[in-house]
Amino acid sequence: MEPESLQGRLRSKILEMNFKAKSGHIGSALSCLDIMLSVLPDRAEGDTFILSKGHATSALYAVLNALGEIPDEVIDSFYKNGSVLTGHPAPLKFPSIPFATGSLGHGFPIGNGIALADKIKGSTAMTCVLMSDGETNEGTTWEAAHFAVANKLDNLLVIIDKNRWQGFGSIGEVLGDTAAPQLWAALGFEVNEVDGHDIAAIRTLKNELRQRKNGIPKVLIANTVKGKGVDFMEDTLDWHYLSMNDGHYEKAVASVQTNYKSSQP
Amino acid sequence: MRKHFSNYIENVADKYDDLVFVTGDLGYNALENLRDKLGNRFINAGVAEQNMIGMAAGMAYRGYRVVCYSIAPFVVYRCLEQMRNDVCFHELPVFIAGNGGGYHYGALGSSHHALEDLAVLSGLPNMRCYVPAFLDDMNTCMDEMFERRLPAYLRLGVGKPMPASFTPTAYGARRTVANAQLTVVAQSPIINNVLQALQNDGLDGVTDVFVVNRMPLTDLPADIAHSLSTCKRLLTVEEHVAVGGLGASVAYQAAALGIAVEKYVSVCAHGYPNGLYGNQSYHHEVNGMDIAGLSRTLHTFFENA
Incomplete structure (x- = not known):
């Protein structure tokens, strides 16, 4: 199955999971689904992916479900009592979820440690950390960025899901753009920007960056649309939080079907 | 205890080839021996304790036993969430070594004291806090810490030898x-x-x-x-x-x-x-x-x- 055809199917899955769970963070999951679809199925031996923006975990679960790592019956337990699928990833449950996240600003320092360990061991593995743009407000981002540069972690790729919305406003309204390319360039990162919904482009860029052993850590600023694929959820703060009623769900599914026709049988 | 501590680490550096020592930019005139001994397994993480602990969790995930050194208050309070979420939840062998527990740093002031460190840390899952009283039980504590391979805190103070009556x-x-x-x-x-x-x-x-x-x-x-x-x-x-x-x-x-x-x-x-x-x-x-x-x-x- 071509990855592109997955984009609609997994969006429908994310909607179904969150509708049944009456849960929120839907816009965040739809925002970074395509980034995960670019990275997760395309890992080489030893590569690590860390979802630092843990609130988008329904997208991660959906991708791992499609990859066969999380069975359907487990997916059905999302948010339920006695489940391992919490609203932010739980620790020590799945090999592809090496770290429980949910409090922002944890994934990048962890990624530093994995990348440094791989360097010491002479491994060619790549560590990829997916952050949100709001998350880059966290002070650990700046501690971790200096560490990555000082330790020449060219095997580390930070991907920022830049949908321009954070907890209670747009990134411009809150602290300013802490995911601005010039900030990261000034820190000493190799900065690339990409359309965060273009799977082929992200994957190509990622694989180019992996080959660039120049002693410089990489950041990929993925410009995205919050709520991507569901017209009424796109580019709004509301769908960071809201959960769907029956009407929302019906409308959302129809919107995905229209926007991703290739996913229809 | 600090000298005893660095000597201990130096002595086990060959036995534990998965030992990594990370300092939060402290150790002047005390840890130079470790820097020389450990080579690329000695890391100065800078004045950035949160990254230090998260980073240590990442290295531990890759199989290293990681000692993170700073003065006690800095390595306990600033990075508590990293200890809980990144280290303890994941049952990782990250050992924080805090020099100067209690009122040890005296007139340097309250920022440098650690009076609640054990309360803060000992309730975390998988965590064990070691508080050696004598130089002698420091070895026992550190032996156990390394072999247990789970989150630990070592609180260092000024130690004397254990009296023979004990x-x-x-x-x-x-x-x-x-x-x-x-x-x-x-x-x-x-x-x-x-x-x-x-x-x-x-x-x-x-x-x-x-x-x-x-x-x-x-x-x-x-x-x-x-x-x-x-x-x-x-x-x-x-x-x-x-x-x-x-x-x-x-x-x-x-x-x-x-x-x-x-x-x-x-x-x-x-x-x-x-x-x-x-x-x-x-x-x-x-x-x-x-x-x-x-x-x-x-x-x-x-x-x-």
Whole structure:
């Protein structure tokens, strides 16, 4: 199955999971689904992916479900009592979820440690950390960025899901753009920007960056649309939080079907 | 203890080729030996403790045993969430080594003291806190820390050799007598003040002394329970606040075992009750854990005897 055809199917899955769970963070999951679809199925031996923006975990679960790592019956337990699928990833449950996240600003320092360990061991593995743009407000981002540069972690790729919305406003309204390319360039990162919904482009860029052993850590600023694929959820703060009623769900599914026709049988 | 600590690490560096030592930009004139010995397994993470602990979790995930060194307050409080979420939740062998527990850094001020470190850390899942009282039990603590391969905190202070009268135990050490009238349970090098006070006051022969060098204390050791059941009088001494500390743990465990204690006094840190600061000895005096203060407390147990 071509990855592109997955984009609609997994969006429908994310909607179904969150509708049944009456849960929120839907816009965040739809925002970074395509980034995960670019990275997760395309890992080489030893590569690590860390979802630092843990609130988008329904997208991660959906991708791992499609990859066969999380069975359907487990997916059905999302948010339920006695489940391992919490609203932010739980620790020590799945090999592809090496770290429980949910409090922002944890994934990048962890990624530093994995990348440094791989360097010491002479491994060619790549560590990829997916952050949100709001998350880059966290002070650990700046501690971790200096560490990555000082330790020449060219095997580390930070991907920022830049949908321009954070907890209670747009990134411009809150602290300013802490995911601005010039900030990261000034820190000493190799900065690339990409359309965060273009799977082929992200994957190509990622694989180019992996080959660039120049002693410089990489950041990929993925410009995205919050709520991507569901017209009424796109580019709004509301769908960071809201959960769907029956009407929302019906409308959302129809919107995905229209926007991703290739996913229809 | 710091020199003893760095010598220990240097000595096990070959045995544990998965040992990584990370410092939060501290160790001038103390850790140069480790930097030379460990090569690329010695990492200065800079003045950035949160990244240091998260990074350590990442290295531990890749199979390393990671020691993170700083002064106690900096490596406990600033990065607590990294310890809980990144290290403890994932059962990773990250060992934080904090130099100068309690009032150790004295006149440098309250920012440099660690009076609540054990309360803060010992409730975390999979965490074990080690509080050596003597240079001798430091080795035992560190041996266990490395072999256990789970999250740990090592609180370093100023250590003296263990007196010959003490017997090492699984929880620390003890010195018991035949006709004890008082059970003393202490933690950290403050035990040296307790021992001096007991000796000065001629109370060695009537006192059972237990040193507990690890937290949390989830079960009261049988010998302590036996002593307490017999003496029914308890003194706990710790350079730590009462909440979440040794005394609270011993009292809780004693109550759970149904041991009737007739008199209990806790000597512990009360912060800065007079609003004034000084060296470690000054703070010991203010909190009644200097030798004279401990003598006064000991007399309250024996004044009617």
